[in-house]
Amino acid sequence: MAVEEGVGDYTQDGTVDLKGNPVRRSKRGGWTACSFIVVYEVFERMAYYGISSNLILYLTKKLHQGTVTASNNVTNWVGTVWITPILGAYVADAHLGRYWTFVIACIVYISGMSLLTLAVSLPGLKPPQCLETDMENCKKASTLQIAVFYGALYTLAVGTGGTKPNISTIGADQFDDFDHKEKAHKLSFFNWWMFSIFFGTLFANTVLVWVQDNVGWTLGYALPTLGLAISIAIFLVGTSSYRHKVPAGSPFTRMAKVIVAALNKWRVRIPDDPKELYELDLEEYAKKGKFRIDSTATLRFLTKASVKTGSTNSWMLCSVTQVEETKQMLRMIPIWVATFIPSTTVAQINTLFVKQGTTLDRGIGSFKMPPASLSGFVTISMLVSVVLYDRLFIKIVQRWTKSPRGITLLQRMGIGFFMLIIIMIIASLTERYRLRVAKENGLVENGGQVPLTIFILLPQFVLMGTADAFLAVAVIEFFYDQAPENMKSLGTSYSMTTLGVGNFMSSFLLSTVSHITKEHGHHGWILNNLNASHLDYYYAFFAVLNLLNFGFFLIVIKFYVYKAEISNSIQVLTEELKGMTVQVSNQEESRR
Numbered sequence: 001m002a003v004e005e006g007v008g009d010y011t012q013d014g015t016v017d018l019k020g021n022p023v024r025r026s027k028r029g030g031w032t033a034c035s036f037i038v039v040y041e042v043f044e045r046m047a048y049y050g051i052s053s054n055l056i057l058y059l060t061k062k063l064h065q066g067t068v069t070a071s072n073n074v075t076n077w078v079g080t081v082w083i084t085p086i087l088g089a090y091v092a093d094a095h096l097g098r099y100w101t102f103v104i105a106c107i108v109y110i111s112g113m114s115l116l117t118l119a120v121s122l123p124g125l126k127p128p129q130c131l132e133t134d135m136e137n138c139k140k141a142s143t144l145q146i147a148v149f150y151g152a153l154y155t156l157a158v159g160t161g162g163t164k165p166n167i168s169t170i171g172a173d174q175f176d177d178f179d180h181k182e183k184a185h186k187l188s189f190f191n192w193w194m195f196s197i198f199f200g201t202l203f204a205n206t207v208l209v210w211v212q213d214n215v216g217w218t219l220g221y222a223l224p225t226l227g228l229a230i231s232i233a234i235f236l237v238g239t240s241s242y243r244h245k246v247p248a249g250s251p252f253t254r255m256a257k258v259i260v261a262a263l264n265k266w267r268v269r270i271p272d273d274p275k276e277l278y279e280l281d282l283e284e285y286a287k288k289g290k291f292r293i294d295s296t297a298t299l300r301f302l303t304k305a306s307v308k309t310g311s312t313n314s315w316m317l318c319s320v321t322q323v324e325e326t327k328q329m330l331r332m333i334p335i336w337v338a339t340f341i342p343s344t345t346v347a348q349i350n351t352l353f354v355k356q357g358t359t360l361d362r363g364i365g366s367f368k369m370p371p372a373s374l375s376g377f378v379t380i381s382m383l384v385s386v387v388l389y390d391r392l393f394i395k396i397v398q399r400w401t402k403s404p405r406g407i408t409l410l411q412r413m414g415i416g417f418f419m420l421i422i423i424m425i426i427a428s429l430t431e432r433y434r435l436r437v438a439k440e441n442g443l444v445e446n447g448g449q450v451p452l453t454i455f456i457l458l459p460q461f462v463l464m465g466t467a468d469a470f471l472a473v474a475v476i477e478f479f480y481d482q483a484p485e486n487m488k489s490l491g492t493s494y495s496m497t498t499l500g501v502g503n504f505m506s507s508f509l510l511s512t513v514s515h516i517t518k519e520h521g522h523h524g525w526i527l528n529n530l531n532a533s534h535l536d537y538y539y540a541f542f543a544v545l546n547l548l549n550f551g552f553f554l555i556v557i558k559f560y561v562y563k564a565e566i567s568n569s570i571q572v573l574t575e576e577l578k579g580m581t582v583q584v585s586n587q588e589e590s591r592r
Helices: 002-008 030-052 055-061 067-083 085-121 143-172 180-214 217-237 251-264 282-288 300-306 320-331 333-338 340-346 349-357 371-401 409-440 454-482 485-521 535-559 568-591
Strands: 450-453
Touching (some): 030 067, 030 085, 030 217, 055 371, 067 085, 067 143, 067 349, 085 143, 085 217, 085 251, 143 180, 143 454, 180 217, 180 371, 180 454, 251 320, 300 320, 320 333, 320 485, 333 485, 333 535, 340 409, 340 535, 349 454, 371 454, 409 450, 409 454, 409 535, 450 454, 454 485
């Protein structure tokens, strides 16, 4: 009996240890392994948001940049941070595997953080202090100072490119889809993953931001650097408990082969019987711990790649599974595009939302609240909403839908999309009220603090956190869940790159709107003096963009076909693996 339990205890999803040996689920993976990964993410989020949350104020106050320039520099950097994961996903899936890609990227990440700390600490690496109200009159940073500061920022961005798409995927890999209990645990993993992210973010947006504003930027950046070092150490401590997926080759090459083969055979007729299409034996997939996927009717043109024509060249003939993997990645692209505008909207939190806070009364008794600390309310709202969603909302909705998730991932995304429309309307109305008070107090021309509490901005921050509880978690889980098993890192990078594209779009829109609205002698919508600006118009513009995008999203999801939870072939594979286990057990028993 002991032998039977030992054989049956091996994972069936192809996971191995670092040496390539099969692993037992009782020895590796599960929540034990994930505990190291989740704790890592808490500290790493402290590091990243300790830099990004207050970056716009460093650029304006210390590097003496204007509102539009500083905002664009923030969103361009954040955009790079979230675009580079597609490169990290490629390296992991095609060459090094997720673990080693992650470890190497951590070295680059900590190097960038260390250099950044030096850049804000050494007097020779930053311009002299300036007390002018208009930063245009202050001495600008030298070429060397700019080169060191942005060199550090973008080194850091390259490092995050290797960590972001792989760490959450490594966490999800700790659960075996062939085991019903572990598959159920994976459903909750992404909610608690986001919980850890925002717990670290909360610390950054409160404690670290306060240190930067009141103690100094040296300590304010040294603490995130130390936090990152701790997080990497925590991850490495858990190495012996991790399960690993073997690199399956470049997903881009596999997809390119399907497209080229289909184009070369565009005149070929697809047989009525799917069994006539080219496919590997089930045993081939079983030996490698991979999944075989049945042919589907969607994107039927690509099916031509698996029609047998006599050629066995891999650029002319692809297996049905390879074709279906490509279809799954392509089917997600319209959904991916629909997330761009919401990501652009979220980018306003650490730029214009924070700049608004600098114009308001931040006093709470003798305590001065840092403007970037308002982002902490996004985090608090997110934490509360995720818990309520996971522990209350799902249980209520499950009674009607009978689905383990309560509602589908796309429905959850749609709720977040709709909430962003409401948020930007509220932000526009709040800003209109702030501008009216500024005008009544004669603060339009010369700027100055508007006699309103900073907490008038609280609704837009709190609601942004609630929207994220629906949107951010659903986006990450959707692109991971719907990606083929051999392309999970690439699927995860979809959810990362949408934030990158959104931030680049934010830079483009801000520059374009600022330029257009200042033409022909008109007062611009976004000026260095926010009291003379019209952010209310700009936020209303975002509300319209989100409304149009929501309509596009509704059209897209009408035609989206979900990847089957478990295909028939996978069920067959599971039964065969069970049969092999019993057979081995019986052989061992007979030897006794």
